[in-house]
Amino acid sequence: MSEENQVEEQPKPLVLGKLEANYADALLAQDESRGTVVVVIRKERAYAVLEYLKTDPELAYTFLVDVTAVDNSQMESELMQFDYARFMVVYQLYSYQGQCRLRVKVPMPENDLSIASVTALWQGANWLERETYDMFGITFDGHPDLRRILMPDDFEGHPLRKDYPLRGRGERERFNFDKQNV
Amino acid sequence: MGLDFVGRGPEETDGNIITTTIDKVVNWGRKNSLWPMPFGTACCAIEMMATLASKFDLSRFGSEAIRFSPRQSDLLIVSGRISIKMMPVLKRIYDQMPDPKWVISMGACASCGGVFDTYTLIQGVDQFIPVDVYIPGCPPRPEDLIDAVLQVQQKIASGASPKGVEVVYE
Numbered sequence: 486m487s488e489e490n491q492v493e494e495q496p497k498p499l500v501l502g503k504l505e506a507n508y509a510d511a512l513l514a515q516d517e518s519r520g521t522v523v524v525v526i527r528k529e530r531a532y533a534v535l536e537y538l539k540t541d542p543e544l545a546y547t548f549l550v551d552v553t554a555v556d557n558s559q560m561e562s563e564l565m566q567f568d569y570a571r572f573m574v575v576y577q578l579y580s581y582q583g584q585c586r587l588r589v590k591v592p593m594p595e596n597d598l599s600i601a602s603v604t605a606l607w608q609g610a611n612w613l614e615r616e617t618y619d620m621f622g623i624t625f626d627g628h629p630d631l632r633r634i635l636m637p638d639d640f641e642g643h644p645l646r647k648d649y650p651l652r653g654r655g656e657r658e659r660f661n662f663d664k665q666n667v
Numbered sequence: 668m669g670l671d672f673v674g675r676g677p678e679e680t681d682g683n684i685i686t687t688t689i690d691k692v693v694n695w696g697r698k699n700s701l702w703p704m705p706f707g708t709a710c711c712a713i714e715m716m717a718t719l720a721s722k723f724d725l726s727r728f729g730s731e732a733i734r735f736s737p738r739q740s741d742l743l744i745v746s747g748r749i750s751i752k753m754m755p756v757l758k759r760i761y762d763q764m765p766d767p768k769w770v771i772s773m774g775a776c777a778s779c780g781g782v783f784d785t786y787t788l789i790q791g792v793d794q795f796i797p798v799d800v801y802i803p804g805c806p807p808r809p810e811d812l813i814d815a816v817l818q819v820q821q822k823i824a825s826g827a828s829p830k831g832v833e834v835v836y837e
């Protein structure tokens with residue numbers, strides 16, 4: 486009985502050991518969420534770390550599952566952790582080789598909402614970054630075509646920000662029929 | 668078939684002549700051969716497909732010739748959510764349909780926005796295009812759509828002009 490109750494000592498994930506060894510300066514925090522390793526990376530080093538995660542032959546996170554963002558402006562507990570950075574860009578990665586997932590989060594202070602684009606690493610990042618730009622107003626440096634993807638081109642504001650009113654600012658009554666390329 | 672509007676000819680023709688008006692004959696033809704243009708953007712469209720398929724079979728009412736070109740159709744079925752980015756497309760399609768044309772707004776979303784009271788959703792397509800028949804429900808059953816088509820047919824048979832035309836001639 487006693488053996489069953491014992492919490493099994495999990496071996497430390499390979500990726501954490503490698504990041505600690507090579508990118509200790511970039512690593513802000515590490516966590517584990519429902520079996521997924523979560524690492525928080527400094528913004529300036531995000532591209533380098535993501536490139537390493539993809540190209541390292543042992544890790545080989547070759548599949549970018551998703552790019553999105555979180556607006557923590559109403560989550561005091563989250564805000565406090567990373568120097569009151571309002572947004573958090575989130576990359577979900579998967580490694581076919583290791584058959585494991587990894588979540589990379591990058592805190593973004595509100596006064597500087599630009600981060601290096603990863604389209605050069607994963608082609609699939611193109612539309613995902615456009616969506617993140619459209620919904621949160623985060624710009625991706627080096628993106629080949631950073632336009633809105635879901636909202637109309639003449640839309641103002643970024644609707645997934647927590648300060649955007651749910652019913653909008655009247656755009657659903659007075660949108661422009663002519664300006665849009667139908 | 669709704670031929671009750673006709674009159675019989677003189678006695679000596681043995682009833683082999685019928686008399687009516689051109690309008691009535693034309694409307695009778697129109698009503699029994701509506702060509703729908705489906706505009707399905709969400710879950711309601713699934714019910715619309717079911718209506719067209721063999722189990723409910725809209726062709727029993729003469730409306731099976733679904734056209735994906737607005738220029739060949741005279742009944743627009745708006746089934747699903749319409750966002751502010753989609754509304755210009757819908758308006759363009761409505762404008763391309765030849766007169767006379769009728770519009771069915773199918774389901775809560777198309778009629779009033781439904782549960783999606785959000786920044787991006789049109790709260791009722793009738794703000795931008797004239798709607799003849801609304802169908803409540805989320806989603807409406809195929810019988811409801813058939814009933815709506817029958818109501819459009821009644822409207823045509825009665826000689827009433829479509830909602831859109833009334834606006835033009837006012």
Ligand code: SF4
Nearest residue numbers: 710711774776805806
């Ligand atoms: S009314 Fe209901 S079923 Fe129809 S499109 Fe809206 S949510 Fe879907």
